[in-house]
Amino acid sequence: MIPSGFSFSTANADIDGSSSARDDIGLIYCSTQASLCGVFTKNRVKAAPVLIGMDLVKRGTIRAVLINSGNANACTGEAGVNDARTMMEAIGSRLGIDADEVIPLSTGVIGVRLPVDRILTRLDSLVGSLGDNVEALARAMMTTDTYPKVVSRGVGRASVLGIAKGAGMIAPNMATTLAIVITDAIIERTDLDRTIRDAVKSTFNAITVDGDTSTNDTLLALSSNMVKADLDGVRNTIVEVIRELAMMVVRDGEGASKLIRIDVRGCATEDDAKKVGKTVAESLLVKTAVYGSDPNWGRIMAAIGYSGADIDPADISIHISGHPVVEGGVEAGEFKEGVVKSALEGKEVSIDISTGTGKGAFTIWTTDLTHKYIDINSEYRS
Amino acid sequence: MIPSGFSFSTANADIDGSSSARDDIGLIYCSTQASLCGVFTKNRVKAAPVLIGMDLVKRGTIRAVLINSGNANACTGEAGVNDARTMMEAIGSRLGIDADEVIPLSTGVIGVRLPVDRILTRLDSLVGSLGDNVEALARAMMTTDTYPKVVSRGVGRASVLGIAKGAGMIAPNMATTLAIVITDAIIERTDLDRTIRDAVKSTFNAITVDGDTSTNDTLLALSSNMVKADLDGVRNTIVEVIRELAMMVVRDGEGASKLIRIDVRGCATEDDAKKVGKTVAESLLVKTAVYGSDPNWGRIMAAIGYSGADIDPADISIHISGHPVVEGGVEAGEFKEGVVKSALEGKEVSIDISTGTGKGAFTIWTTDLTHKYIDINSEYRS
Numbered sequence: 001m002i003p004s005g006f007s008f009s010t011a012n013a014d015i016d017g018s019s020s021a022r023d024d025i026g027l028i029y030c031s032t033q034a035s036l037c038g039v040f041t042k043n044r045v046k047a048a049p050v051l052i053g054m055d056l057v058k059r060g061t062i063r064a065v066l067i068n069s070g071n072a073n074a075c076t077g078e079a080g081v082n083d084a085r086t087m088m089e090a091i092g093s094r095l096g097i098d099a100d101e102v103i104p105l106s107t108g109v110i111g112v113r114l115p116v117d118r119i120l121t122r123l124d125s126l127v128g129s130l131g132d133n134v135e136a137l138a139r140a141m142m143t144t145d146t147y148p149k150v151v152s153r154g155v156g157r158a159s160v161l162g163i164a165k166g167a168g169m170i171a172p173n174m175a176t177t178l179a180i181v182i183t184d185a186i187i188e189r190t191d192l193d194r195t196i197r198d199a200v201k202s203t204f205n206a207i208t209v210d211g212d213t214s215t216n217d218t219l220l221a222l223s224s225n226m227v228k229a230d231l232d233g234v235r236n237t238i239v240e241v242i243r244e245l246a247m248m249v250v251r252d253g254e255g256a257s258k259l260i261r262i263d264v265r266g267c268a269t270e271d272d273a274k275k276v277g278k279t280v281a282e283s284l285l286v287k288t289a290v291y292g293s294d295p296n297w298g299r300i301m302a303a304i305g306y307s308g309a310d311i312d313p314a315d316i317s318i319h320i321s322g323h324p325v326v327e328g329g330v331e332a333g334e335f336k337e338g339v340v341k342s343a344l345e346g347k348e349v350s351i352d353i354s355t356g357t358g359k360g361a362f363t364i365w366t367t368d369l370t371h372k373y374i375d376i377n378s379e380y381r382s
Numbered sequence: 383m384i385p386s387g388f389s390f391s392t393a394n395a396d397i398d399g400s401s402s403a404r405d406d407i408g409l410i411y412c413s414t415q416a417s418l419c420g421v422f423t424k425n426r427v428k429a430a431p432v433l434i435g436m437d438l439v440k441r442g443t444i445r446a447v448l449i450n451s452g453n454a455n456a457c458t459g460e461a462g463v464n465d466a467r468t469m470m471e472a473i474g475s476r477l478g479i480d481a482d483e484v485i486p487l488s489t490g491v492i493g494v495r496l497p498v499d500r501i502l503t504r505l506d507s508l509v510g511s512l513g514d515n516v517e518a519l520a521r522a523m524m525t526t527d528t529y530p531k532v533v534s535r536g537v538g539r540a541s542v543l544g545i546a547k548g549a550g551m552i553a554p555n556m557a558t559t560l561a562i563v564i565t566d567a568i569i570e571r572t573d574l575d576r577t578i579r580d581a582v583k584s585t586f587n588a589i590t591v592d593g594d595t596s597t598n599d600t601l602l603a604l605s606s607n608m609v610k611a612d613l614d615g616v617r618n619t620i621v622e623v624i625r626e627l628a629m630m631v632v633r634d635g636e637g638a639s640k641l642i643r644i645d646v647r648g649c650a651t652e653d654d655a656k657k658v659g660k661t662v663a664e665s666l667l668v669k670t671a672v673y674g675s676d677p678n679w680g681r682i683m684a685a686i687g688y689s690g691a692d693i694d695p696a697d698i699s700i701h702i703s704g705h706p707v708v709e710g711g712v713e714a715g716e717f718k719e720g721v722v723k724s725a726l727e728g729k730e731v732s733i734d735i736s737t738g739t740g741k742g743a744f745t746i747w748t749t750d751l752t753h754k755y756i757d758i759n760s761e762y763r764s
Contacts, residue, residue, distance in 0.1 A: 042688070043684060043687040043688045044686075044687040044688070044691075044693060044694075044695060045683050045684060045686065045687030045688075045695045045698075045711075046687075046695075072680070074680065074683075074684075075680055075683050075695070075708070075711060075712055075713070076712060077696075077710070077711060077712040079712075109678070109680060110678075110679075110680020110681070110683060110684065111679060111680040111683070111708075111712070111713050112713075214684060215680075215683070215684050215687060284666075284755075284759065285759055288755075288756055288759035288760040289759070289760070291756070291760040292759070292760030292761055294760065294761075296491070296492075297492075297493060298454070298456060298457055298491060298492020298493040298597075299492070301427050301456075301457050301492060301493070301597070302425060302427060302456075302492060302596060302597050304426075304427065305425035305426040305427030305428075305597060306424070306425045306426070306427075309426075311426060312426075313426060313427045313428075313457070314459075316427075326457070326493075328459070329427075329457060329459060330457055330458060330459040330461075330493070331457070331493050331494075369666075369756065369760075370756065370760075371753050371756050371757075373666075373670075373756075374670055374673070374751065374752065374753050374755075374756060375753075377666065377667055377670035377671070377674070378670040378671070378673040378674030378676065378751075378752075379674055379676075
């Protein structure tokens, strides 16, 4: 279900110079002024499209999103900003809108200038082929993703559509994720903004694959405000779509063979729970133990211990996929190694950690660390 | 060169139950009261021998060190502390010293009780075979280490001997490193203490393999105070021995194929330089890029950006093994991809990062992340 007012197209600009047949640029167009909100990477090193996007979000409305994969346009200095502006102007003039009504999104290799000339030759085709092929757009955004990520939900007569890319460098603070949420529901821009900011806390900022935070992370929300719908319903649907996109991204974590959900509770503060969850989620020893279906709970204990959270080891209890593993900081009486090993062999593993009687809790999702992750990230691409 | 007063022995207690022929317990004995200093893990989850050792260091003197590999005696609660005390008493009575004159050190799997009975049957053999085989002791301490780590240096007529184990879970704050520095040089205990505390800052706390911090890290320094020597010389030699041990540990990082030295300078504070160094050193994307000899400097830029240090991307310059890579936050004019790729193919890689004109600097050592690391840490050992 495509939200009213929006259309999509893709083209092949051979951005990475590999002569691949894959489309690598994409356009989202709105037939009316769409309200625009955004959340951007907290990395100090921000890509050119992020610097431009942060400015455009202050304007508050937009007509088009121009996306490319294969090149992040990051660490390219003033030249990179000018490259992005050249494309914004070129697509704007073809669409009959201002350059500042086009927001750019880029993902891919860092430090290489965009092949602007090649992109410019494809813009007519992009504008000429606008239609409803959202999946093609999601594919054109992909880098190491293994599948396109599209979520669609209705809410009354309105609809919410989510599109994302991301598979590596995923970490709290939204590393190399590009996500776009589009709706035709009437919603105040301040409501839309608050909704996406709340949503990312427990979704895109609660997933981690390798702890690396990217230069390009962006989540945009656009509304054409064409359809009246229940506001609470719209808000909830947006949160749900964002959550679903985040889960699709973490499931597609580079080389991942298992999805790991880590629930932490009983901490003095939510911040402590977050520290515990993030440290366990990013421990290479925990991730490799899960990969190897090794019920080595000592690695989880060690990670909790160095998380920086204010905890007493004697208060810790741990369950793996529902099975007791640690009680009072030592091996649980009911611990059955074979049972836990079998549980770890599943595609989805949960680690429940209680560190006491406090009210601080946090849930984080991650993946195991596999040989394939090393393959993907150590392969030299000239 | 063995410092006067000290002797060593090892035995096979089959601690991990694998029936391996490898010696896995070791004894260091001092014929006189040795002064004792120690630095211990900052992990909140501390192994039984760490809890006991922290107490014993307050006493200030010691006669023996009882070491085992194959079992960390961590997350074993009160029972684990009692197990350690049982061994301290048993070895003490055989040596004719107090139980509290024996300091225990353990390394290996977490959460499993020590096979105390098996160890007790080997103590007579341990006491009966004291001699000068330091290398055998270093071997008995090994877990995933691929070689024993012993360093010996003379200073006048005195000598300093260092023994260490460690190959995984190495991180700032001395993860699963056991290191023992032994000297016969006369040195005040307060001097000895200050010397090792200063030394670990730029050595064991400046190496990282996987960012995991262990429950058992311990560095002990013992002096028999039998030989007069120049104090500055003694201090410098101790620092040198500790540095050499730390380098041996990081070089033996699990699965490592390359040693990476990261020099950070130009930061506002030393703390910022440390943040940058640690973040780059622990970035899986940087580590896998080095493994694959991929001159993908964007990954270094991204890691600097999310390190939390107060830096302006436009001030960053990076050299890889002496070759310019980034200048002013963008690709250096002299960047030659082929040259940098060749440099990355070496066994030792240096990454020099300058983030401005501040005086904050820090050097950190790490290794690449390889398929073998995944092999070592995902293999299920029942």
